[in-house]
Amino acid sequence: MHFQQTQQAFIAHIKDPEQPLPAGIEERRMAVYRELFFSNVQSFVSTALPVLQSLYDETAWQQLIRKFFRAYPCSSPYFLHIARHFVDFLQQDYQLQPHDPVFMRELAHYEWAELYLATTLQTGEETAVRAEQIGTSTLQLSQLSMLLAYPYAVHQISTDYQPAQAGEMQYYLLYRNTADDVKFVLVNQQTAALLQILQQAPGSTLAQLVQQMQILMPTFNTAQLQQGASSILQDFARKGVVVSFQAEQNSLP
Template sequence: MDAKALHESQMIMARYLRDPQNNPPPAGVEQRRLKIYEDLIYNNIEGFISSGFPVLRSLYEDIAWHGLVRDFIEGHRCHTPYFLEISQEFLKFLMEDFTLRAVDPPFIAELAHYEWVELALDTAEDEIPDQVAVTDLLTSVPQLSPLAWSLMYRYPVQRIGADCRPQHTGEPVYLVVYRNREDAVCFMEINAVTARLLELIRENSACTASDVLESLAQELGIEPRSLISHGIAQLEEFTELSIVVLAPGP
């Protein structure tokens, strides 16, 4: 078989494995063998998706869930050959290529993103910098841990489950999801002001905590002194949780 014929044979097999209901199998391959490949491909992909998105999976009856996975396999072109990155490709499918069916919850993409963040942080190779002792928190330089993500959702994704299936968006939900020094992935619900504080810290490289809090107060249109005590307490908590790392000030 020449290279062109081999390529065409591989494409026929790939199309069949993606969508065996609507594509003919390659000629000359025993049906029993085809079934082995078909089940192997589907079961592996479905298994990774189910384990990566357990809450989302729990919201579906089997037929609807397998239909969703089939849509992903048939309609999405993955850009990675690694099984560990299937979850990321499934999320991309839901956010870019997927059209909601009547059976799908409206929060499907946001819930999937929230569950994917936990997996992404759990497998991230980044390390939290060592915490340096500082004598004055306000004169130290706060920096966001590379393993802390400040997120905003339209649905309360952290509460969604069998007994909580919101059908409409509400007030924005702000969360910080982080991996601590014991390698446990945790989340904390925060408010819009705290989320903005974390964003300022994420962008910070040299400003002191006092400067960051003053910038936040200016954005809010309030006196910095009224924000300092709360800001210090919040930074102390974030430091203890390894969400924020302090460096000595200038």
């Protein structure tokens, strides 16, 4: 029990230096551990979210990371997982301060999504679908793609462009191409709706997608929706974002 108490005291002090030192451990040694752990976490988050980090001075950024380090129970030591934990912390537990950008949560999520797609391992091979097969194939979105929406143009944010308030919703399709580069496409609301339907119902045909789109957009006739959806899906098929449906990849274990 003594060891467990010492271990808990060690962890508590590492996360929050205002907590008492563990019994029997000198300050000089604890200072080394404090600096090592905190510096690693700060480096991981800064590397994952370089744009967000660039919007803070060094002191303010360290204070933000310290709040995360002290309060959030990370369950994984991996670089990518720590970045995701930080994004979750901002979305679930952190109260924006007057000096924080109003878009910090959205920007952090967008930067994490780019990192996730750049580093995620694909499970199984995906079968490409040719543009001319769109009308006759069962389809799905590539594993290496994400459909996102934010009320800020997060791809434009920098030290020189920082919107002061939310605006029109921006729809993004992020994907990793055959050269393993992460790209994004800004899409309109109708295209985002089409892709979301496909995301939620992998294995759909063009006709089935159009049928669902007709419910959402009753002012368009079937021929108009068919033509528009076909053109969009053909374009994304060329990019490798829309692929042939793989039943084994979408089955429950």
